[in-house]
């Protein structure tokens with residue numbers, strides 16, 4: 157379906173992630189066996205991995221595309237103001253989320269396509285993602301683009317953006333993250349997005365392919381235990397991709413919730 161540039165690193169990273177998942181799975185299993193006598197861990201470890209395995213696939217025939225999809229929220233104001241806060245520097249959050257450019261009316265306000273703005277798409281995904289994470293028992297902060305308390309502490313920080321390009325349909329989803337971030341966790345996020353959209357993993361751009369991704373302005377204000385990253389979900393200036401992102405936004409949110417839940421759960425088990 158795509159015109160994405162191949163990047164060469166994707167397949168290698170996928171293999172690395174797959175091996176890491178297998179390695180962690182066996183480590184968790186072994187760890188669980190050790191701890192069984194003390195009545196801890198295996199259920200937690202197994203359920204974390206099972207959640208990753210439960211991602212809704214784009215081509216899953218059990219998904220009724222017409223019935224399950226909410227109508228596109230073109231022109232709709234995303235009512236997440238009551239969910240957004242500046243955060244509390246004394247709290248260690250499981251997950252800190254930021255809808256890209258949220259709340260800005262000047263400066264870097266984000267891009268958009270013919271049907272939806274980047275701010276609205278990001279807010280719509282984050283609204284559902286935050287709700288799902290809370291349902292899974294996680295403490296979540298949703299912060300705006302500016303004015304949040306600093307430094308904030310969390311296991312993971314993730315900002316959601318969507319690309320725009322002056323040459324339409326030349327970009328693709330991508331990941332950015334700060335030095336020291338856990339790559340398995342970040343690539344679980346990519347796997348969740350790719351699965352939602354029907355992309356193979358090597359259709360992503362190279363990790364950190366722009367300075368905005370590798371040195372995102374929020375990283376220095378977050379003390380994260382697992383990772384701090386940016387997910388560019390796709391390109392809104394590409395009409396075909398814009399429609400796909402609108403159609404799939406709820407599944408993207410659900411799958412990102414599974415991925416972040418697993419990343420946090422595994423990270424905590426690993427003593428992060």
Ligand SMILES: [Zn+2]
Nearest residue numbers: 256266317318
């Ligand atoms: Zn953006």
